[in-house]
Amino acid sequence: MHxxxxxxxxxxxxxxxxxxxxxxxEPEVARYVAVGESAGGFTIPDPAAPLPLGDRHIRDxxxxxxxxxxxxxxxxxTTHTGNPAFSVRLNATRLTRHxxxxxxxxxxxxxxxxxxxxxxxxxxxxxxxxxxxxxxTFSDIVILYTSNKLTVKRPFPDPVLDPT
Numbered sequence: 052m053h054x055x056x057x058x059x060x061x062x063x064x065x066x067x068x069x070x071x072x073x074x075x076x077e078p079e080v081a082r083y084v085a086v087g088e089s090a091g092g093f094t095i096p097d098p099a100a101p102l103p104l105g106d107r108h109i110r111d112x113x114x115x116x117x118x119x120x121x122x123x124x125x126x127x128x129t130t131h132t133g134n135p136a137f138s139v140r141l142n143a144t145r146l147t148r149h150x151x152x153x154x155x156x157x158x159x160x161x162x163x164x165x166x167x168x169x170x171x172x173x174x175x176x177x178x179x180x181x182x183x184x185x186x187x188t189f190s191d192i193v194i195l196y197t198s199n200k201l202t203v204k205r206p207f208p209d210p211v212l213d214p215t
Contacts, residue, residue, distance in 0.1 A: 079197050082115070083195045091190070092190030095179060109178075109192075112194070115173075117171070118197040122166065124194070125161075126191070127190070130159075130190075131186065133183070133184040137179065139178070142170075144169035151187075165194070
């Protein structure tokens with residue numbers, strides 16, 4: 052009799068797993084990374100620089116909990132002078148390339164769907180390149196992505212090392 056009760060329990064568990072299958076739930080939330088140095092905008096090439104460079108590299112962009120296979124979206128704003136061309140690259144993936152004409156209105160807001168796999172959970176590099184006649188000012192760069200983390204881990208403040 053004892054053995055039949057055990058068989059009955061295992062049979063019930065098997066039936067339960069047959070109904071549930073091999074699915075599990077994982078949280079998916081929208082998160083964003085705001086590129087802090089773009090809040091006030093920056094111009095490429097920088098007319099105030101002694102040797103104006105045609106590109107800007109923004110490193111150490113992190114996307115904690117980035118969901119595999121998701122397709123993030125990048126948003127940014129531009130203004131321009133002249134007829135420059137610009138491109139935006141995330142790691143090794145070119146996201147946007149555009150050549151302005153004098154008929155183009157300024158400022159412009161852009162949004163691009165980022166191919167799956169182009170954004171990594173950490174250590175991303177965004178490269179903005181400008182060429183041709185004129186300058187482009189980039190501002191308000193934000194990357195929106197799907198994350199499976201509901202919270203972000205932060206170190207506990209140490210009142211001895213950091214009394215603020």
